[in-house]
Amino acid sequence: MKDVAARAGVGLKTVSRVVNGEPGVTPDTVQRVQSAIEALGFRRNDSARVLRKGRTASVGLVLEDLADPFYSSLSRAVEEVARDHGSLLFTGSSAEDPEREQELALAFCARRVDGLVIVPASQDHRYLQPEIAAGIAAVFVDRPAEQLEADAVLTDNAGGVREGVTHLIRQGHRRIAFIGDQRRIHTAGERLRGYRETMADAGLPVDESWVSMGPTAAERVQAEVTRMLQGPEPVTAVFAGNNRVSVTALRVLVNQPRPVALVGFDDFELADLLSPAVTVVAQDPARLGRTAAQLLFRRLEGETGPPQRLELSGRLIVRGSGEVAG
């Protein structure tokens, strides 16, 4: 910039004005500065700019796995909102590892992102307290913050499961399995709660052998589903706690002699093309992301007030697998 000023024979401030398109410069001067910029191949260094101004016009997104279709849709939505607000987006996957979440979030903070959107992996978000105190906005999405009062945008997990399980009960099922993700994950716990409450409300007992919580690795899910289909009183329906469970459960059910009903949490591509097509309780990941990002930018624009918790509802999509009679 100094070189540009020298070459154009003007002051530093004038170059700054031209570069930023500020008014109050003679067209003639603008011209001279422009030529100098081109001749020298000048490119403004935004790091220096950031140092002087408060905002960096960037936000950070920490999520579970960028390669998971659910989170990649969410990311894309966050990206669009950030773009609308002139912000760039840092992304990072925590891989469900609390330390990695913290590492990423703090690294983004050290770069002085204006705000963070976080899908929590950690059980304790107090490490963000100093950052938030220093003015970085944080919105949690898909799961709430732990040990920290903060904005959160969630799906009504228990309510969604309630819809799905009620649907199975209406088809005549009594012995309904619930296969979910690890208990410590907030969404998994909420979904399990939805299942238990619905069964209780319908006056149906739950045999603990019908419930299985743990990693969604195919081997585990496959073993559990297989086990539940054996014995004198096998389950006649399966509620799958997320899309990964659904897919694995489906692979098992397809090979069963008698039909078993399936309803899954989360929609997934091609669910309608499978046979039977899969009935699901769909979340809207793009809407989750969009809502969270919009809330974040409202905070950045100065909206104060207590932390908000927004809940989006799930939607039952009937396709066939959930309508197998019990």
Added chain:
Amino acid sequence: MKDVAARAGVGLKTVSRVVNGEPGVTPDTVQRVQSAIEALGFRRNDSARVLRKGRTASVGLVLEDLADPFYSSLSRAVEEVARDHGSLLFTGSSAEDPEREQELALAFCARRVDGLVIVPASQDHRYLQPEIAAGIAAVFVDRPAEQLEADAVLTDNAGGVREGVTHLIRQGHRRIAFIGDQRRIHTAGERLRGYRETMADAGLPVDESWVSMGPTAAERVQAEVTRMLQGPEPVTAVFAGNNRVSVTALRVLVNQPRPVALVGFDDFELADLLSPAVTVVAQDPARLGRTAAQLLFRRLEGETGPPQRLELSGRLIVRGSGEVAG
């Protein structure tokens, strides 16, 4: 930092040493500085750091659509490599819009990313010349740079299609459709070339009504496949130019009275669970991303030499839909 120094009663440089874990500070002094840091809630500002040091320890990734499973796998792989090198990742979707690609790439450059990984949407990458001259490394992935000599990591698209089409010919098909993406997209052109060459090598004529290039919107693909299945001499097999085309084609084929063979470019989740399961020529998006990112970091570590073009091969996965006899 100044405040920390004052409070600890030491010089600025000493604080810097402690913050960066540099040697040459008495444990006693370290202790005092640490307490001051905690008391003041000090957080190092990496923007200032970046301004002094050369590197920003960040890279930018511009791709087509973060929500597309192909690109989200690629992103995740780039992210992992960046992480291994201590770098953060900016991501942005061009949505196949050349201007948006340029906007994103230049915005990343203004933030002084160390390097860029780009899935091109633009037909002219000369706009990056000044950035590259200024020391920003750039590696193109999935598609090569246009009008610019640069590193690129690609799939052997023509070769992959050759494998798939040869497979169909072996099953006895003669009238094989090719439905691809827009012609201006490099990969689409290469795949079409693979199709034409394979047909020619087998001595099979290509009726131009069997070839359709254009947007992968479901409506267009559906109309084209339907059209090709009509008339006295309909096609007996379809080669789908990418995963989106495959899915739509499949929806049409499922409703046909007589079986029609299908081979698709790109693998996709659940392809094996459909009936028939879909035979594909699979790319490895994670490997594309990893390879590109590794090349980028090698450049950043000082590897010189002419631009490289790496080609990964596709892999035919036989599942059923491609084995329908012709």
Added chain:
DNA sequence: CTGAAAGCGCTTACAG
């Protein structure tokens, strides 16, 4: 309309 000075928060030589 234009510019010189001060400062954002750090690091890099350099000196003690």
Added chain:
DNA sequence: CTGAAAGCGCTTACAG
């Protein structure tokens, strides 16, 4: 082992 000075490349008041 420790620190004062200069500077990274910009912007923010302020003065002309």
